[in-house]
Amino acid sequence: MLDIGIGAGRTIPYFSPLFKSYVGIDYAESMVNYCRSHFDISNAVFQYQDARDLSGFHNDSFDFVQFSYNGIDYVNTADRQLILNEIVRVLKNGGTFFFSTHNLYGLQKLRKFNFKKNPYDLLRELRRCHQVRKQLADHGNSEEKDFLMINEGGGDFKFEYCYIKPEKQIVTLKKLGFNRIRTFSSESGEELGPDMPFEEHLGAWVYYLCQIVK
Numbered sequence: 001m002l003d004i005g006i007g008a009g010r011t012i013p014y015f016s017p018l019f020k021s022y023v024g025i026d027y028a029e030s031m032v033n034y035c036r037s038h039f040d041i042s043n044a045v046f047q048y049q050d051a052r053d054l055s056g057f058h059n060d061s062f063d064f065v066q067f068s069y070n071g072i073d074y075v076n077t078a079d080r081q082l083i084l085n086e087i088v089r090v091l092k093n094g095g096t097f098f099f100s101t102h103n104l105y106g107l108q109k110l111r112k113f114n115f116k117k118n119p120y121d122l123l124r125e126l127r128r129c130h131q132v133r134k135q136l137a138d139h140g141n142s143e144e145k146d147f148l149m150i151n152e153g154g155g156d157f158k159f160e161y162c163y164i165k166p167e168k169q170i171v172t173l174k175k176l177g178f179n180r181i182r183t184f185s186s187e188s189g190e191e192l193g194p195d196m197p198f199e200e201h202l203g204a205w206v207y208y209l210c211q212i213v214k
């Protein structure tokens, strides 16, 4: 298994026992060092590596590749394509790619102001809310877009994250050759599809389970 963007290692104890060999990578060296010092697991290695360039790994190396917790949303669309190309290259035929990404249809929810009792949290929420509303106003009707890069306060307001329409994400995945794609709601865990059309799913994220079966 290749686990991309391991961060502080939340997924390591769940996934490393399921595979003969587990490789966890992150482009933040401090995160890789943290995982090395906190997890001593015989079949697991942790490496400093950027998902945009997986040249350290051969073609067709992994049965399962994961990029959890919307890690793929940290980069712009050109780099997102590089990451997906690399994942397809290192994935074995019939292997599975699992990831989540922010849902453009869930974006309007970010406009809502959530009152906080703690003055520090209240100030932060005011800033977040103002910033989100301003960006949405600047972008016009967000639902006419296929994706948007939005700074919604994460990472102490340092980062923009990609929000994408699921049907647009699926077009990209199909172009890459994924021919079995299932999507799930981040809130209910239910599978999305004809009974729950994407535009009616206003959850914050969508999970994607994808395979290329030749």
Ligand SMILES: C[S@@+](CC[C@H](N)C(=O)[O-])C[C@H]1O[C@@H](n2cnc3c(N)ncnc32)[C@H](O)[C@@H]1O
Residues within 6 Å of the ligand: 004, 005, 006, 007, 008, 009, 010, 011, 025, 026, 027, 028, 031, 049, 050, 051, 052, 067, 068, 069, 070, 071, 072, 074, 075
């Ligand atoms: C939200 S954290 C998720 C951590 C963990 N996977 C989890 O599910 O709890 C996203 C991680 O992805 C990493 N990341 C983002 N873009 C990356 C890239 N291009 N290559 C490698 N790691 C990346 C970040 O450094 C961060 O540690």
